[in-house]
Amino acid sequence: MKMSESPFKGDILKGKVALITGGGSGIGFEISAQFGIHGASVAIMGRRRQVLDFGVSELRSKGIQAIGLEGDVRKREDAARVVETTVKHFGKLDILVNGAAGNFLASPENLSPNGFRTVIEIDSVGTFTMCHEALKYLKAMPEKGLSTGGFVLNISANLHYTASWYQIHVSAAKAAVDSITRSLALEWGTDYNIRVNGIAPGPIEGTPGFQKLAPEEMKSKAKEYMPLYRTGERWDIAMAALYLASDAGKYINGCTMIVDGGFWLSRPRYIPKEDVKELSRVVEKKSRMVGLPSSKL
């Protein structure tokens, strides 16, 4: 199987309607495309008309039913309008993907409180707002024969699982996103049969995040630092999203799946393996000698 081929059957999202914020570019676009290729109709939401138009024409060229809806997730009225328009156009809403995010590198001392707030408003408040406005369509409606509710996917990050330089605002925002994922999974899973999950990507090539956050030097060296010796591809995230959104993930609720090749667990290997062997023997020898008179050491 080639990297770009999907291991999933082409109909796993057949008949579903998905709304993807930030769906015009990067990870959001790839999720939109893969959801469409696997049978879903997709509405992509974003702030820039041009980006949306380009995204929609790409999706349609793959035979996907797609529309582009302009809006800012920070504005409740935009969120409500986009949800309503999606339902008006496609007749329902089954899947909401919160992919819209804001980011830039800034040290805490150079980041204004408004810069901090801006990212929280896009990532955390925006995620909640979209969920809030979409709820009435995502609920299970047994009276209409819909015993299972919809699915929400929140795109997070791995930054806050440890701590990341120049990312205090995004780390705080994504920590809130993970928390929203768990709370909604509990409350809306129980009350409305809606599953809510997240994906925490690592560095993913071909995304605005990678473009903005990784200095050129890091881009060329990134592979050396990664446990699997490669950075991620948008495809990796889209496949995880498909798994979670499809029936394969029907018992997964409240989980944020880390898709970063194990990067968040890692630090660069400062000492080569061979040196460790030598070093540890020296340390053992020394420790055996502890207790001998100092003249013998």
Ligand code: HXC
């Ligand atoms: C310091 C900055 C800044 C920078 C903006 N600000 N850019 N501070 N360094 N580079 C501050 C401003 O000074 C201002 O505060 C406040 O942030 C709001 O800035 P605006 O430009 O007015 O905001 P706005 O036009 O709404 O733009 C939002 C944005 C922008 C987040 C700042 O970059 C944006 O729209 N980005 C969207 C696309 C994006 O970032 N995608 C990448 C997502 S990557 P003051 O105090 O001056 O008023 C991603 C990956 C995460 O999420 C995981 C990585 C592993």
